[in-house]
Amino acid sequence: xxxxxxxxxxxxxxxxxxxxxxxxxxxxxxxxxxxxxxxxxxxxxxxxxxxxxxxxxxxxxxxxxxxxxxxxxxxxxxxxxxxxxxxxxxxxxxxxxxxxxxxxxxxxxxxxxxxxxxxxxxxxxxxxxxxxxxxxxxxxxxxxxxxxxxxxxxxxxxxxx
Amino acid sequence: xxxxxxxxxxxxxxxxxxxxxxxxxxxxxxxxxxxxxxxxxxxxxxxxxxxxxxxxxxxxxxxxxxxxxxxxxxxxxxxxxxxxxxxxxxxxxxxxxxxxxxxxxxxxxxxxxxxxxxxxxxxxxxxxxxxxxxxxxxxxxxxxxxxxxxxxxxxxxxxxxxxxxxxxxxxxxxxxxxxxxxxxxxxxxxxxxxxxxxxxxxxxxxxxxxxxxxxxxxxxxxxxxxxxxxxxxxxxxxxxxxxxxxxxxxxxxxxxxxxxxxxxxxxxxxxxxxxxxxxxxxxxxxxxxxxxxxxxxxxxxxxxxxxxxxxxxxxxxxxxxxxxxxxxxxxxxxxxxxxxxxxxxxxxxxxxxxxxxxxxxxxxxxxxxxxxxxxxxxxxxxxxxxxxxxxxxxxxxxxxxxxxxxxxxxxxxxxxxxxxxxxxxxxxxxxxxxxxxxxxxxxxxxxxxxxxxxxxxxxxxxxxxxxxxxxxxxxxxxxxxxxxxxxxxx
Numbered sequence: 254x255x256x257x258x259x260x261x262x263x264x265x266x267x268x269x270x271x272x273x274x275x276x277x278x279x280x281x282x283x284x285x286x287x288x289x290x291x292x293x294x295x296x297x298x299x300x301x302x303x304x305x306x307x308x309x310x311x312x313x314x315x316x317x318x319x320x321x322x323x324x325x326x327x328x329x330x331x332x333x334x335x336x337x338x339x340x341x342x343x344x345x346x347x348x349x350x351x352x353x354x355x356x357x358x359x360x361x362x363x364x365x366x367x368x369x370x371x372x373x374x375x376x377x378x379x380x381x382x383x384x385x386x387x388x389x390x391x392x393x394x395x396x397x398x399x400x401x402x403x404x405x406x407x408x409x410x411x412x413x414x
Numbered sequence: 415x416x417x418x419x420x421x422x423x424x425x426x427x428x429x430x431x432x433x434x435x436x437x438x439x440x441x442x443x444x445x446x447x448x449x450x451x452x453x454x455x456x457x458x459x460x461x462x463x464x465x466x467x468x469x470x471x472x473x474x475x476x477x478x479x480x481x482x483x484x485x486x487x488x489x490x491x492x493x494x495x496x497x498x499x500x501x502x503x504x505x506x507x508x509x510x511x512x513x514x515x516x517x518x519x520x521x522x523x524x525x526x527x528x529x530x531x532x533x534x535x536x537x538x539x540x541x542x543x544x545x546x547x548x549x550x551x552x553x554x555x556x557x558x559x560x561x562x563x564x565x566x567x568x569x570x571x572x573x574x575x576x577x578x579x580x581x582x583x584x585x586x587x588x589x590x591x592x593x594x595x596x597x598x599x600x601x602x603x604x605x606x607x608x609x610x611x612x613x614x615x616x617x618x619x620x621x622x623x624x625x626x627x628x629x630x631x632x633x634x635x636x637x638x639x640x641x642x643x644x645x646x647x648x649x650x651x652x653x654x655x656x657x658x659x660x661x662x663x664x665x666x667x668x669x670x671x672x673x674x675x676x677x678x679x680x681x682x683x684x685x686x687x688x689x690x691x692x693x694x695x696x697x698x699x700x701x702x703x704x705x706x707x708x709x710x711x712x713x714x715x716x717x718x719x720x721x722x723x724x725x726x727x728x729x730x731x732x733x734x735x736x737x738x739x740x741x742x743x744x745x746x747x748x749x750x751x752x753x754x755x756x757x758x759x760x761x762x763x764x765x766x767x768x769x770x771x772x773x774x775x776x777x778x779x780x781x782x783x784x785x786x787x788x789x790x791x792x793x794x795x796x797x798x799x800x801x802x803x804x805x806x807x808x809x810x811x812x813x814x815x816x817x818x819x820x821x822x823x824x825x826x827x828x829x830x831x832x833x834x835x836x837x838x839x840x841x842x843x844x845x846x847x848x849x850x851x852x853x854x855x856x857x858x859x860x861x862x863x864x865x866x867x868x869x870x871x872x873x874x875x876x877x878x879x880x881x882x883x884x885x886x887x888x889x890x891x892x893x894x895x896x897x898x899x900x901x902x903x904x
Contacts (some may be wrong), residue, residue, distance in 0.1 A: 357535070361558075364590060375666050396634050399634040402580075406580060
């Protein structure tokens with residue numbers, strides 16, 4: 254059984270409405286909403302607007318530019334010549350992108366990248382003279398490197414590459 | 415005037431204060447909308463005669479959960495009839511403390527959300543409760559939370575999120591900037607990334623009694639049962655097993671977490687399904703890279719407690735602490751755990767790893783993580799000869815040797831804990847177990863109840879040798895329940 258239809262997200266509408274300061278419609282629609290079971294038509298068109306609005310999943314052109322820059326940073330930081338400082342810097346850029354974006358998808362992939370870069374940096378900078386520990390760190394770094402490359406790939410896909 | 419069948423839907427009598435309306439109009443504050451006195455408290459979804467242009471009553475329910483999520487406000491409960499839905503459920507409003515917006519199946523109903531991007535997306539909305547759903551086959555994370563507080567996720571099953579292909583993987587639950595929330599009694603299984611992922615400043619959350627298992631990327635060892643990248647959370651009473659990577663891990667960002675009373679076992683990867691898309695060694699083995707890792711892994715984090723857990727039969731060191739910056743005090747406590755038969759062999763599917771097990775020992779603290787680490791009152795054992803403990807760069811085959819060299823574990827015990835039936839996942843203690851009535855109840859995070867929610871019990875057949883306010887707490891995740899009880903904690 255499948256009773257559902259496509260989700261009616263109205264994300265662009267929500268964003269535009271809020272941008273135009275149409276939040277007054279929320280107050281106007283409040284009495285209808287209080288009934289709880291009223292449909293959109295009964296509440297009036299503006300009442301369908303979320304007070305905060307679902308976020309867009311689509312990255313903006315500027316975010317794609319930022320993601321390309323982050324990807325370039327990551328490529329350098331995780332190369333053979335990468336250092337803890339360069340990984341830290343790449344992580345900072347990824348985290349900043351995660352904080353700044355309004356896209357759930359961009360936020361997630363940027364945050365994941367930042368998280369795994371943080372772990373990668375630790376694995377990179379806690380080199381031990383003990384062969385067993387060094388091997389463990391290398392294995393962890395290799396796994397994280399695969400994850401990081403996956404995040405970068407996901408970023409590119411978000412921007413259609 | 416009430417219509418037949420709509421008695422719950424009394425006329426709206428909402429009276430919002432002028433100041434609130436003005437604030438909302440100006441977008442100055444996201445004041446949650448709340449149910450007015452006498453207004454409807456229940457919205458219905460699914461069933462005969464449903465309509466998304468209807469009113470969400472019992473007689474004219476909405477067809478989609480998404481529709482109900484769009485209109486539901488604080489204090490309202492959305493009851494969903496049995497069926498499979500393809501909605502991405504995205505609440506448009508917040509609840510308030512004491513009056514959340516609740517989503518749950520109708521009494522006796524079985525509700526599955528299948529194939530949506532996320533089953534539930536709780537983004538910038540707070541005081542939302544999601545209980546009792548099965549969410550499967552989402553193309554992204556099964557449940558996605560961002561920037562929310564007061565969220566309750568309970569009794570849900572979240573499985574088969576994403577695909578085991580790079581770029582298409584997904585977590586069971588992805589919790590980003592979530593605070594003061596409860597994640598309880600969920601089954602999170604067979605997802606293509608970690609089961610429960612906690613990140614980006616999520617703090618003050620309680621993850622209680624969840625089961626997270628069989629999660630795997632499939633091409634790299636990285637899916638964890640519960641993955642903490644954020645500080646100050648409690649993980650308790652969980653069962654985490656058969657994951658591709660560790661059962662529970664705290665990674666950079668995951669400082670000051672309390673990992674107490676969990677069972678983490680058999681995180682040895684999948685031994686029956688050898689995948690062909692593994693990355694090249696040394697990431698994984700040549701015939702299937704899913705190899706498992708630690709029971710509880712703490713990497714580059716400080717200030718946490720790993721207390722009263724049962725950690726059994728994981729492929730690498732059972733409880734692992736490593737990667738703390740050299741010279742930094744870890745502030746770490748490892749106590750009251752039962753750690754048995756970890757890192758004593760590799761599963762069939764892991765035989766091709768470069769070195770398996772990668773690390774050894776029931777408890778391992780690496781050379782940069784010794785400063786400020788306290789290890790005591792644990793019970794360890796190996797059923798075959800092997801590495802019992804690791805302290806720094808040195809391995810020890812017995813607890814006594816470890817104690818002598820490290821000065822740690824003055825109250826540690828090396829003995830068979832008499833676990834009931836580990837092969838069948840029963841890690842309760844048998845009569846006469848040396849774990850009984852011997853824990854340090856003053857250890858940070860030690861709970862007054864065990865992983866099954868049972869109170870601490872003083873076994874009349876065992877002389878109390880514990881420390882702290884109760885001298886009869888048991889080591890490990892489960893409190894032995896004797897047939898005759900002499901004392902129960904209030």
